[in-house]
Amino acid sequence: MKHSTDTPPGPRLDARCLLDALAGLECAGALYLLDEDGSVSYWSSAAERLTGHEAGFATGKPIARLLPGYSRPAADEARGMGEDEIRVERADGSTLLARRRFQPLRDQDGTPLGRLEVLAAIETVGTPLAEADVEILHGLITREPAMKQVFRIVRNVAETEATVLVRGESGAGKELIARAVHAESHRAKGPFLAVNCAALSPSLLESELFGHVRGAFTGAMRDHAGLFQRADSGTLFLDEVAELPLELQAKLLRVLQERSFVPVGGDRTLSVDVRIVAATHRSLREAVREGRFREDLMYRLRVVPIFLPPLRERRRDVGLLLWHFIGRHNARGLRRIVRIDPDAMRRLLDHAWPGNVRELQNVVEYAFAVGRGDVLALDDLPPEFREEPAAPRAETEHVPDEAERIRAALRRSGGRIDQAARLLNISRATLWRKRKKWGV
């Protein structure tokens, strides 16, 4: 075949094509390219498999953020070709010990352009559970600095008698925090009792909290000791305190101020020694503004406010908690998961987790119920992880949409409409309407 002289036949290969071919030849390792500033500019499929991060996600990210634990080759070595060992964290939170070969890249004038690196696994050092940066506090587990700060506050405040208000989304661990405050305090040997202020009618809640005397109302056949009395010398956890009816708020304020109250229908004041830990998923300040909550009570309750970050803002905890719950199920022996498929892991990391840790716990339970084998695969995840387009990345402050919230509530309630509506704080009829609207 004859070529025209003014358009010489150059190779029809572009740089990516070449890189893919080169990466394919690097069968013993995972190849990637970094810019001068350490951001990923090329990520091979072997790098995807080794680290669990897909190319689309990895490209453009600083490698040190993508792979926690990553360090640059030592300065003098980095000028030439070299080899060392690094320990980095994979997408599922497990730690990888790898041999790294590196080669600086320069243009024809010798200006540095970046670095080519190839990783070969020496071993996966197990799940994140054994890592040194994991902290555990009475059943709560984390490796995120924001949560560690919460743990510190819990330990410190537990030594005092201060009233604690925990703010956080549903399933984020508010009750566990309350239990931790109790367990760390000198009251640990006393009772820990909990009540959900949104779950009972005002009159039932009043007699549940403060008790009643015989004959206080129809059906009050005998004296009934309320939670305050039964929690004497211990801790009382008031969940969803923002829902406390106004008429009971005055009574609660009195207990907080005077440590005493009168049971329903009674005429005797009872004194108690109870520490209150309250929780709310929404702002008490807003409830005050709306006239639904007493301002004086808000100040009494939030002496020490603790803000529990939602799971989507603690990405490193996703892998950790996954392995934590997988470990519990593995111990039961029906299925033993030892690896998480990278595709499944990406969906899990992309998820906005409107139901927080409780939702993640349910996802693991689902995987153990429907899947088999030692790899947690995409097919083992609930349908919404497989069918829906991936939600936007959590880093960009994602607010879960309504359909997602409804799905999570239905999952949590095992499909029970009444319970799901309660979780969402809407009526049954509204839930039906919204399900129709969103096709849930």
Ligand SMILES: Nc1ncnc2c1ncn2[C@@H]1O[C@H](COP(=O)(O)OP(=O)(O)OP(=O)(O)O)[C@@H](O)[C@H]1O
């Ligand atoms: N950091 C954590 N480590 C381990 N388990 C956790 C953690 N956070 C929450 N959990 C688990 O997640 C589930 C939900 O936690 P919890 O009941 O404390 O949440 P909550 O915020 O009180 O939820 P709600 O507002 O719906 O009552 C529990 O089974 C709890 O054991």
